[in-house]
Amino acid sequence: MSEFFEINELTEAVYEALARDYESDEFQIKELVDKYNLNPIYKKRSLFQLLKKRIKSDKKCPNCGEFMYRPVRSRNGQYDCYKQDDYICKKCGHFNDEENCECDSCKAKRKNKEERIKAKLQELQDKEDFVIAKRLFLVEKRKNQIHAFLVTNTNQTRYFKFEELSLKHKIFISCLCSTLKMINQTGILLSLENQDATALNSIFPRMKSFSLWLKECIHIGLISVDQNSPLDSFVFNDDIGSVSYITTKVNLKIMIEELNDNDNYIENLEKIKTLSYSFSKVSIKEVKHLWSEIGAQEILAYMNERLIHDRLLELDDSLFTTVKPEIIEGEKNYFSHMIEKGLSIAQTQSVVFSAFRNVTDTQLYKEFLTERGKCADSSVSQLDYTKLSLINSLQFQISDIGAKLLTGRKEFKGGHRQFSLRQSSLSFTFFDVFLGMDNLVDPNVDFFTACKDEIIQELLENRESANEPVGYDETLG
Known part of the structure; x- marks a missing residue:
């Protein structure tokens, strides 16, 4: 029998205690290894990468009432992605919100809602409101498709701190905030096609460089696509069930923590514009x-x-x-x-x-x-x-x-x-x-x-x- 334990050999209770001690930041990695009698090789490795199993949270499943499980959070947030806040119920399989969850309960709720709408449409077939109702049904369907697509393919929840960005991203984001129009004191940029042409053409020396940087920011989640962008800024292929967006038509959301602070938004925006950091x-x-x-x-x-x-x-x-x-x-x-x-x-x-x-x-x-x-x-x-x-x-x-x-x-x-x-x-x-x-x-x-x-x-x-x-x-x- 081995003198030390591997992480995958720990009981669920011991693993959870180890994970919570790691998250608390009260112990150094080597202290955790000694405390839980782990293999000494873990002192030289990234412990976070090995804590892959989820741990019990204090959040209860809305369907069955059991405690849900979440991923272990890294200490400095460097490796956390926007899915780190996801919760899973081990009993019924409930995940995230009911609009996207594939558990039986949520699927049943969505199906019932759709059936109610279909029934309403059936009642209105002989009425003048049928066309309007059908259009509203399609709009609702498109919104759900957009929501599901963006949640899966873009960053919708994780915010970066401006001070933690690289120098390049700080300068470029500051330039963006100073030059382009935003929507109603939010961190959301008006679509590129609706920006002032002179301002847009002068934002970067070359639009090719701007497009490449924007693509990089969307990829890493620093800039995202606003879910409330106009429907015509998205492309739907119902034959294969796919959704895509037109970069110049969608509203772009800057995923900066300071711009999501409603109480201090104006002050934070001015600091970013003037680089007062x-x-x-x-x-x-x-x-x-x-x-x-x-x-x-x-x-x-x-x-x-x-x-x-x-x-x-x-x-x-x-x-x-x-x-x-x-x-x-x-x-x-x-x-x-x-x-x-x-x-x-x-x-x-x-x-x-x-x-x-x-x-x-x-x-x-x-x-x-x-x-x-x-x-x-x-x-x-x-x-x-x-x-x-x-x-x-x-x-x-x-x-x-x-x-x-x-x-x-x-x-x-x-x-x-x-x-x-x-x-x-x-x-x-x-x-x-x-x-x-x-x-x-x-x-x-x-x-x-x-x-x-x-x-x-x-x-x-x-x-x-x-x-x-x-x-x-x-x-x-």
């Missing part, structure tokens, strides 16, 4: 990475909306992820690389402009214009070949000029003014609100500041020590 634990590396990411978005937006659009030359920004592989590690966006290595966004913009200028002054570009002009009569493959050659030339110019600036072989003589960068709401939130780089004389000063450790360190120190929003210090430029 302590960021003492934020590292320079985090700030630098976000600085380069947002800066690269601004540069790519500049390329697509200004230079490329004006020359009717459509380029895929993925082509700029592996420029000059000998100076870039992995599949990293080259513009992020230049900014993170110490170039300002304005310097990076100048690199792009200079590269375009050099390329458009070549015979190759003239050949491209000629081929495009006679595209209707010429071979498409020839046009594509010329375009590919032009792209290769542009890649080389960007990497060559950028490398010279990074290595000191070329000096920055000031950016051009033919095109100016359009500051997005995201850039304003990060550079002006968070880092305090706003300046009334030159509102674009943040784009001219180099992304260097010492500058970031001073900005962070100023942010934590100042009683008022920090203005830009010209000596940092």
Whole structure:
């Protein structure tokens, strides 16, 4: 017989006592192992991952009156998901609420309700109200379908604390709250298609980046779909019984604990908008990475909306992820690389402009214009070949000029003014609100500041020590 116990060998009473001691946070893991004479190997493992069996709760089953069982909760909530609050009755199988529970009692209640509605419809068949009643029945059915779908596929109950979010999510959520319209003092955003077009188009430098981030947030539960979204924002396939939603049409709920506090909602929303929280634990590396990411978005937006659009030359920004592989590690966006290595966004913009200028002054570009002009009569493959050659030339110019600036072989003589960068709401939130780089004389000063450790360190120190929003210090430029 083993000297120690495995968790699966414990009796139900001992297991429950162990689980409650773990939840109470009064004992260290090693103390729990010793107290319950468990296998010493558990001192080096995540005890929470092994406490898989549910424990008895103080909540009684509404059907049979037995105590229901719930999952063991982690100490810091890191591994808790929105299903951690589910309760199960071991006697009758009741689970969650009666709208979704599959126990016999709840299914019978739903069936009886549906039968009553059907009976009412039958009574109204010969009346003028029949069509209306049928429509109401369909609406009720759709609402139930939406509810069941969202409960299963999205986060509807778990709220995150704003202070516990990563720096990136804090900045992005703050930008969202400051730019887009919300519904009646709630954490629910009006659907994207009903937002002000100017505000929506300027929220991120590139809508592609915004869409990818939004998709990530829905996946992790930070942003969810509001159950009261219009019915036409959902797609129903009755043949296979499926439901889906249209991201631009549904109302989006920000699952932040502070925005779900009705009593302090206005105060909390203002704190999130102004980022009135302590960021003492934020590292320079985090700030630098976000600085380069947002800066690269601004540069790519500049390329697509200004230079490329004006020359009717459509380029895929993925082509700029592996420029000059000998100076870039992995599949990293080259513009992020230049900014993170110490170039300002304005310097990076100048690199792009200079590269375009050099390329458009070549015979190759003239050949491209000629081929495009006679595209209707010429071979498409020839046009594509010329375009590919032009792209290769542009890649080389960007990497060559950028490398010279990074290595000191070329000096920055000031950016051009033919095109100016359009500051997005995201850039304003990060550079002006968070880092305090706003300046009334030159509102674009943040784009001219180099992304260097010492500058970031001073900005962070100023942010934590100042009683008022920090203005830009010209000596940092």
